[in-house]
Amino acid sequence: MSESVDPSKDYFRAVAACDVHAASDLVLQLLDEGMPMGRIISEILAPAQVRVGQMWESGRWSVADEHVATSITEGALSALTYAGTPRRGAHTRHVAMACAEGEWHSLPARMAAAVAGATGEVRVTMLGPSLPAEQLHRRLSAGDVDVLALSCTMPTNLVGAARCIAAAHDLDIPVMVGGRAFGNGPRRAVAIGADGWAADADALLGVPPELTGRSPVIPPEVLWLHTADEAIVTSAYDQLIDALPRLASMSPYQQARTREDIGWMVRHTAAALLTQDVSIVEDLLTWLCDLLRGRVSASAIATSALLLADTIERQAPAGADILRLASAQVQLGSMELDGRAVD
Ligand code: B12
Structure with missing residues (x-):
């Protein structure tokens, strides 16, 4: 497997063949060979999911085919996270990763959480898909979270994202947002009051954003x-x-x-x-x-x-x-x- 010219092709072949073991083995082997977790995610797992989306969109794959493929990548990501995350890091802060209210695409958030958690620099808690703003507020009220990382894939969930940001701001917790719903720049993020926007999860390792965003009153x-x-x-x-x-x-x-x-x-x-x-x-x-x-x-x-x-x-x-x-x-x-x- 390590001799492959293009492991991303091998990975997608394993996914298309519904071979969960081959898919997980491949990413674990790359990790063993020294490929950083962030690169495995951005060069192997994320492109495979984009391709899954194209197969579904073009009608070549059914919704069920997409669900199976996604579950294989969820399995591979779990294996990778288990093997590649230090058990006890010297955590400098605690990041809570949530999906905006209404957002059921949790895999992008899980990928970003895995990349940030792999260094051991930050502790990352994944709060799962579609979290209602009130429930997010309740969790953040525990007082142990330094930054909220908020993921949004569908633009239709930006209204829910705005509510989640307001919930965090109510507790003076800064919010960094990411995911395809925000497009290619900070414009939409700023409009809904986020304190920071990033295309990839490495940003969660830098200095946390200042509380500068202004949560808008939703018209x-x-x-x-x-x-x-x-x-x-x-x-x-x-x-x-x-x-x-x-x-x-x-x-x-x-x-x-x-x-x-x-x-x-x-x-x-x-x-x-x-x-x-x-x-x-x-x-x-x-x-x-x-x-x-x-x-x-x-x-x-x-x-x-x-x-x-x-x-x-x-x-x-x-x-x-x-x-x-x-x-x-x-x-x-x-x-x-x-x-x-x-x-
Ligand atoms: C799997 C999947 C699903 C699964 C999700 C399962 C799960 N557990 O996540 C399910 C079946 C739930 C689903 C449902 C739907 N889906 Co869907 N889905 C996908 C698919 C194929 C892959 C998603 C994925 O895993 N992406 C992983 C990577 C590729 O995501 P990423 O956004 O690039 O994330 C990276 C960065 O953005 C960043 N990042 C992400 N979050 C954050 C947060 C922070 C803070 C930071 C710093 C960084 C960061 O890190 C990630 C890793 O590098 C995509 C195709 C695609 N291109 O994404 C379609 C896709 C997103 N879905 C689509 C659609 C239409 C839908 C549905 C509307 C279908 C329907 N009719 O019901 C519903 C909507 C559900 C909802 N309300 O949320 C369309 C959206 C099109 C559009 N116009 O916006 C897509 C693009 C498919 C397509 N090609 O048309 N889907």
Whole structure:
């Protein structure tokens, strides 16, 4: 195994073959050979998970295939953490790693926790997936945590992340955030009051951030969008069917998925409004275009965003503006890509 030119390929092969032993053996061997845990995670485990996501997104793997693959990597990470973390480090501080309220992607947080814990410099306690802000506050009240590390993968959970940050700030505990929901820079993190943002877990080893973030009061329009009920989705869905009658022949499964996608648009709009970052909705629409390529045109997706904007206009005018902006960008992007108008 150690003679392999590219252990990441061997690792993904083991995952695809559902071979939990081969996957764990491979990472343990790399650790034995002196590869630092951070590199094993960033060069082997994280890229494998990105690939798992691509396999699911492209329809080559089912949801069940994704779950199996993820559980294999969870096993390999557990083995690696057990073997690669000193039992008694000279801890200089205690970091609590939590996932934002609503966030079920706990593996990214576990990876970051493992990287930070491997040096023995900091003690890291992993608080698991989707922790309600009130429960986080209760845990932090014990008074033994120096820094809260908060992980968020889905932009829709940035509202929950803002609540978690406010809970930590209430106890004067600084918050460092990370995960793909924050994008490639500190902008969204600053907007929701975080004291620090980092792309990778090494940042948890440096000097802890000062308590400089300002937890925002979450505007009522954001809260309305974040908790928007089925009636909004139904209204936007009905308008979509009126505008594009051929969609009426969708199977019940496709209809349910379309309604689900409209619901995602509403909650992404809440996050975009909270962070004043329209790219959150643009990215979602672009992702939907990729996901539905060959079945639904980019122009139909842009149209559904416009119809949704009309539906929410009265209660959420700023949200409607964001949807219209993002829709125009996506329409433009798809026309540039195709070199022709669609639909
Ligand atoms: C596994 C998985 C799941 C599992 C998660 C299981 C678990 N225990 O974590 C389950 C099945 C729960 C799941 C559910 C969903 N998922 Co999912 N999931 C994934 C997948 C394939 C891998 C996630 C992972 O393990 N990443 C590990 C590494 C790669 O993550 P990372 O973010 O880069 O983390 C690193 C750094 O960011 C950093 N870091 C992370 N946190 C922190 C924190 C701090 C403080 C610091 C400093 C650093 C740091 O360290 C990490 C290690 O280097 C991703 C694909 C992907 N590209 O990530 C999709 C993906 C994230 N999921 C996706 C989707 C759509 C969903 C669902 C909506 C599906 C559905 N219809 O139900 C739900 C949403 C659930 C929810 N509400 O949270 C999409 C999101 C697309 C989008 N537009 O945002 C993705 C991108 C798949 C895809 N290609 O389309 N998912």
